[in-house]
Amino acid sequence: MAEACEYATGDLTLRYRALKDAIQYLNDVNVNQVNRIKIGSDLHRIVKEVTGNPDPYHELKKLSNRMALEWLFKLEEGFGNNIPFMLALRVAAAGNMIDYGAVKTVETPKTLFEKAMRTEVDSSKMEEVKHLVKESQRVLYICDNAGEIAFDKLLVSAVQSLGAQVTVVVRGGPILNDATLEDAYEVGMTKLARTISTGNDFGGIILDDSSHEFQETFRRSDLIISKGQGNLESLIDVKRKPTTIYIFKVKCNHIANLLKSKMDATGIFIQKLNSLYF
Numbered sequence: 001m002a003e004a005c006e007y008a009t010g011d012l013t014l015r016y017r018a019l020k021d022a023i024q025y026l027n028d029v030n031v032n033q034v035n036r037i038k039i040g041s042d043l044h045r046i047v048k049e050v051t052g053n054p055d056p057y058h059e060l061k062k063l064s065n066r067m068a069l070e071w072l073f074k075l076e077e078g079f080g081n082n083i084p085f086m087l088a089l090r091v092a093a094a095g096n097m098i099d100y101g102a103v104k105t106v107e108t109p110k111t112l113f114e115k116a117m118r119t120e121v122d123s124s125k126m127e128e129v130k131h132l133v134k135e136s137q138r139v140l141y142i143c144d145n146a147g148e149i150a151f152d153k154l155l156v157s158a159v160q161s162l163g164a165q166v167t168v169v170v171r172g173g174p175i176l177n178d179a180t181l182e183d184a185y186e187v188g189m190t191k192l193a194r195t196i197s198t199g200n201d202f203g204g205i206i207l208d209d210s211s212h213e214f215q216e217t218f219r220r221s222d223l224i225i226s227k228g229q230g231n232l233e234s235l236i237d238v239k240r241k242p243t244t245i246y247i248f249k250v251k252c253n254h255i256a257n258l259l260k261s262k263m264d265a266t267g268i269f270i271q272k273l274n275s276l277y278f
Contacts, residue, residue, distance in 0.1 A: 004047045004176070008056035018050040037204035037234045044175055045201070055174035057146075064147025064177065065186050068095070072150050085162070086126055088154035089247075093121065093266050095151030096144060096228055096249045125268050129245055130162070132223055132270075139164045140221035141193070142205065142235075144228025144248070149179040150187040152227065157192060159225070166193045167217050172210075173201030178230075204234030229255055236271065244271045 001022050005015040022043050029039060048054055055061075075083070075091075133139065139159055143149045149170070156166050168189055170179045184195045199211025205226075207215055218224075224244040226235055232246045233255065246269040250256050256263050 001043055001047065004044060004056050005051070007060065008047050008051040008053040011051070014051045018047045021046050021050055035206060035234075037202050037206060037230065040230075041175055041202045044203070048174070057174070057177040061146035061177050061179075061183060062186070064145070065150060065183060068147040068150035069187060072153070075154075081157075083154055083158065085130055085158045088158040089126055089129060089268075090121065091151050092155040092227070093247050093249075093268065095148035096247065096266065121266075121268060125270070128270065129268060132243060132245065133159050133162050133164055136164050136223035138221050138223075139166045140169060140218060140224045141166050142169045142224065142226045142231050143179045143184075143189075144231060146177050146179045146183040148227065149183055149189055153187065153189055153192055155225070156189070160193070164223075167221070168193045168195040169214060169217075170195065170197050171201055171203075172197035172199040175201045175203045178203060202234075204230040205238075206234060207238065232269070245269075246271065 001019060005018050009015060025042060025046060031039065047056065141156055143152055156168060159166050170181055170184050174180060181197055184190050189195055196213055196217065198205065198214050200209050221242055223242055226232060226244055226246050227248060229248045229251050232248055235244060249266040250261050250263055259269060
């Protein structure tokens with residue numbers, strides 16, 4: 001929260017007031033009865049309201065988008081429009097490393113590309129993702145961060161090339177550095193695929209509080225590709241959803257323990273019939 005306050009304003013008095021109100025909120029709320037995603041979003045709303053800044057991460061998101069687009073242009077120069085599915089999948093996974101909400105610095109495009117190539121992902125798991133996509137007609141692609149959404153274009157395009165219709169989902173309002181419709185437009189995602197928002201500014205997916213358009217699209221989808229840890233946390237216990245492919249970097253001990261994974265691991269996790277395996 002201190003970081004969000006710093007991004008929101010240079011006024012130390014407002015920063016202090018925002019943190020004080022956030023602490024008071026945590027003292028009043030029953031953390032065992034309220035959704036973790038809602039709590040996090042409420043805390044960020046407090047920062048925005050107190051500081052009068054509706055989008056504290058706005059400039060950082062723009063920087064992230066510019067960096068990603070520069071790298072993407074160089075990659076497309078080398079491969080043209082024929083970027084292999086597996087490379088697109090690796091790059092989409094590496095793109096999740098751009099998260100100002102979890103790390104203090106952002107990877108350079110060159111470093112990101114090198115990490116994508118070094119990322120250890122089970123080749124059989126990647127083949128299974130490709131197989132699942134081939135079997136699907138309607139794919140729901142849930143984005144996570146700004147900057148990352150530019151890299152997501154590669155995988156969205158690769159999914160489309162296998163015959164599936166893709167609907168891309170972003171946040172309905174600013175929260176941390178999560179991608180919104182503004183970011184989708186800025187990186188050209190809206191020209192590539194139908195793009196909608198969740199209808200709210202939660203840092204994850206809460207179906208009951210989402211727009212009718214999103215709920216209907218969610219219900220009609222054959223396959224979900226979900227980017228980022230926040231989306232996994234909010235989707236993993238949702239019943240009656242199609243097979244879901246989670247692509248994200250493990251950024252906290254809670255998720256590491258849940259998935260029996262290592263901190264900072266970037267991988268692909270597939271959930272069928274509410275059973276997660278990796």
